[in-house]
Amino acid sequence: MAESSFDVAGIGNAIVDVLAHADDKALVALGLTKGVMTLIDADRSDAIYAGMGPAVECSGGSAANTVAGIAALGGKAAYIGKVKNDQLGSVFRHDMRSQGVTFETKAAIDGTSTARCLIFVTPDAQRTMQTYLGACVELGPDDIDADVVSGAQITYLEGYLWDPPQAKAAFRKAATIAHAAGRKVALSLSDPFCVERHRAEFLELMADHIDILFANEAEITTLYQTDLDNAIRALKNHVGVAALTRGAQGSVVTDGETVVSCSAEPVSAVVDTTGAGDLYAAGFLYGYSQGRDLGTCARLGGICAAEIIGHIGARPAVDLAQMVAHTLSHTV
Amino acid sequence: MAESSFDVAGIGNAIVDVLAHADDKALVALGLTKGVMTLIDADRSDAIYAGMGPAVECSGGSAANTVAGIAALGGKAAYIGKVKNDQLGSVFRHDMRSQGVTFETKAAIDGTSTARCLIFVTPDAQRTMQTYLGACVELGPDDIDADVVSGAQITYLEGYLWDPPQAKAAFRKAATIAHAAGRKVALSLSDPFCVERHRAEFLELMADHIDILFANEAEITTLYQTDLDNAIRALKNHVGVAALTRGAQGSVVTDGETVVSCSAEPVSAVVDTTGAGDLYAAGFLYGYSQGRDLGTCARLGGICAAEIIGHIGARPAVDLAQMVAHTLSHTV
Numbered sequence: 001m002a003e004s005s006f007d008v009a010g011i012g013n014a015i016v017d018v019l020a021h022a023d024d025k026a027l028v029a030l031g032l033t034k035g036v037m038t039l040i041d042a043d044r045s046d047a048i049y050a051g052m053g054p055a056v057e058c059s060g061g062s063a064a065n066t067v068a069g070i071a072a073l074g075g076k077a078a079y080i081g082k083v084k085n086d087q088l089g090s091v092f093r094h095d096m097r098s099q100g101v102t103f104e105t106k107a108a109i110d111g112t113s114t115a116r117c118l119i120f121v122t123p124d125a126q127r128t129m130q131t132y133l134g135a136c137v138e139l140g141p142d143d144i145d146a147d148v149v150s151g152a153q154i155t156y157l158e159g160y161l162w163d164p165p166q167a168k169a170a171f172r173k174a175a176t177i178a179h180a181a182g183r184k185v186a187l188s189l190s191d192p193f194c195v196e197r198h199r200a201e202f203l204e205l206m207a208d209h210i211d212i213l214f215a216n217e218a219e220i221t222t223l224y225q226t227d228l229d230n231a232i233r234a235l236k237n238h239v240g241v242a243a244l245t246r247g248a249q250g251s252v253v254t255d256g257e258t259v260v261s262c263s264a265e266p267v268s269a270v271v272d273t274t275g276a277g278d279l280y281a282a283g284f285l286y287g288y289s290q291g292r293d294l295g296t297c298a299r300l301g302g303i304c305a306a307e308i309i310g311h312i313g314a315r316p317a318v319d320l321a322q323m324v325a326h327t328l329s330h331t332v
Numbered sequence: 333m334a335e336s337s338f339d340v341a342g343i344g345n346a347i348v349d350v351l352a353h354a355d356d357k358a359l360v361a362l363g364l365t366k367g368v369m370t371l372i373d374a375d376r377s378d379a380i381y382a383g384m385g386p387a388v389e390c391s392g393g394s395a396a397n398t399v400a401g402i403a404a405l406g407g408k409a410a411y412i413g414k415v416k417n418d419q420l421g422s423v424f425r426h427d428m429r430s431q432g433v434t435f436e437t438k439a440a441i442d443g444t445s446t447a448r449c450l451i452f453v454t455p456d457a458q459r460t461m462q463t464y465l466g467a468c469v470e471l472g473p474d475d476i477d478a479d480v481v482s483g484a485q486i487t488y489l490e491g492y493l494w495d496p497p498q499a500k501a502a503f504r505k506a507a508t509i510a511h512a513a514g515r516k517v518a519l520s521l522s523d524p525f526c527v528e529r530h531r532a533e534f535l536e537l538m539a540d541h542i543d544i545l546f547a548n549e550a551e552i553t554t555l556y557q558t559d560l561d562n563a564i565r566a567l568k569n570h571v572g573v574a575a576l577t578r579g580a581q582g583s584v585v586t587d588g589e590t591v592v593s594c595s596a597e598p599v600s601a602v603v604d605t606t607g608a609g610d611l612y613a614a615g616f617l618y619g620y621s622q623g624r625d626l627g628t629c630a631r632l633g634g635i636c637a638a639e640i641i642g643h644i645g646a647r648p649a650v651d652l653a654q655m656v657a658h659t660l661s662h663t664v
Contacts, residue, residue, distance in 0.1 A: 054427040054647055057389035087419040095386040315386055
């Protein structure tokens with residue numbers, strides 16, 4: 001196998017997050033389902049934005065957050081996703097490249113604007129997300145750069161990619177290229193409602209294409225329609241490695257042979273849980289790409305997740321590489 | 333005098349802030365002068381942005397931050413400033429209106445984009461600002477809504493308005509309308525380099541038009557080219573009320589008769605000083621519009637400044653009204 005150009009290549013919906021604080025009453029008034037990601041059209045996006053408080057804009061997108069985290073850890077990361085050539089598209093591209101992520105996917109010239117996700121952060125630090133996919137619907141197989149994918153140790157995609165029409169074809173192409181090059185393919189289940197929407201396809205995809213799976217408890221139990229213990233047993237036949245996040249209870253990781261539990265990192269104040277799963281995946285995959293054992297991968301995931309929930313936004317605000325240096329130097 | 337529709341109407345450069353962490357070395361590499369606001373053109377803005385780390389976008393603009401703060405305190409606030417009808421212009425307008433600020437100035441249809449300020453926040457919490465004025469250069473006398481200005485107890489403007497070509501004419505028009513309606517006019521000196529650029533005009537303006545002045549130590553000593561004590565003496569003949577901020581040493585306020593010193597509010601961690609002066613002005617002007625004594629106005633200013641320096645960005649992140657409720661109920 002050729003030496004890798006990248007540790008991880010992420011494929012996902014390229015989204016700018018619009019974050020505002022809100023109380024539960026405001027969610028009810030706007031008719032929002034708390035704690036999940038809901039897809040909305042442009043009109044609904046405008047209407048909800050009009051009812052949203054003062055906000056800040058940060059680049060987001062699940063897989064984009066993950067590869068930004070990997071770059072912040074010192075890993076070599078690439079990204080494939082579709083923005084429009086508008087102001088928010090420029091913001092998104094800037095934030096990827098300035099973090100050190102290779103991001104060459106062509107911007108859409110016509111059509112709808114760069115995607116945005118309206119995120120309401122409630123006092124319990126929970127996030128409620130309304131996504132307008134915009135230009136993400138333009139991502140298709142032609143956007144898959146074979147050199148990037150075949151040159152990446154791991155190709156990582158978000159389950160949310162199953163929502164826009166052509167992206168699943170793009171991902172299947174990427175998975176085929178990756179496996180032909182002897183690489184690994186990872187998937188995040190993204191959201192329990194996303195799992196509901198695409199259960200059959202996700203199960204088939206896992207059997208055919210997925211080496212590493214990320215999910216939280218709600219997602220994995222929704223996928224298998226069973227409890228966590230039974231889901232872990234079911235995973236054994238489905239994927240090589242699975243990392244299941246459990247919020248304040250840490251994570252459970254398995255390679256089919258062994259099951260390792262890892263407690264959560266202490267956090268002084270949980271401010272905004274946006275991106276917790278994405279940064280867990282960043283820490284885990286960075287460790288995995290460096291050949292670390294499962295327990296160390298899980299710890300790295302937990303450290304990165306703990307950093308991201310301490311502030312608003314889903315991109316790292318500190319030097320993650322420095323943050324994990326102690327852990328890396330004290331494990332094998 | 334007619335009852336007021338607004339406590340404060342702010343006039344300023346409508347700007348979206350782009351904030352990123354940076355170390356002193358990065359400032360040197362980009363050739364930036366630390367701690368001040370520098371005006372740049374579109375090409376230089378693109379070049380500096382390309383060298384900037386991952387960023388977040390927040391609505392900013394000095395006077396805009398102040399009126400957003402007044403609205404957050406429960407005051408009635410209006411704003412006059414120029415954005416373009418682009419994505420960042422929509423973000424700016426949304427953030428004003430959703431805070432409860434009346435903002436009806438027409439967006440520019442043609443010409444350059446909505447203004448942006450590239451802000452580098454160093455580990456000492458100091459901010460270094462590079463402003464591309466964009467659509468702000470379109471603000472002119474026709475944008476001054478006489479009903480808004482004559483209906484506001486205080487019309488507040490930022491010294492930065494002297495940078496774009498037509499804005500000073502807009503401000504002179506506003507000051508004339510305000511005084512004809514028996515209202516007060518306030519000015520912030522904005523920045524020591526801004527004072528250098530416009531010293532003669534500021535001195536003349538103060539003699540003719542200004543009832544309340546805001547400045548920090550560097551700005552007021554630059555204006556009068558003397559030390560703080562002599563500057564305070566000079567102010568006596570120049571403006572009715574002056575509020576001078578001194579960072580960690582709090583503030584000094586004077587109405588020409590008395591001089592009141594107010595110590596700074598305790599802050600657990602200073603994260604980003606962007607907007608400290610703007611929010612001091614918000615607290616002070618809110619108190620002033622409620623008929624509070626100078627010392628209370630200064631304390632309110634200090635409380636609002638302390639809130640804003642505890643997080644990234646120059647717009648309030650908490651319920652300021654609740655934050656000052658105790659102070660307001662325990663003073664006359």
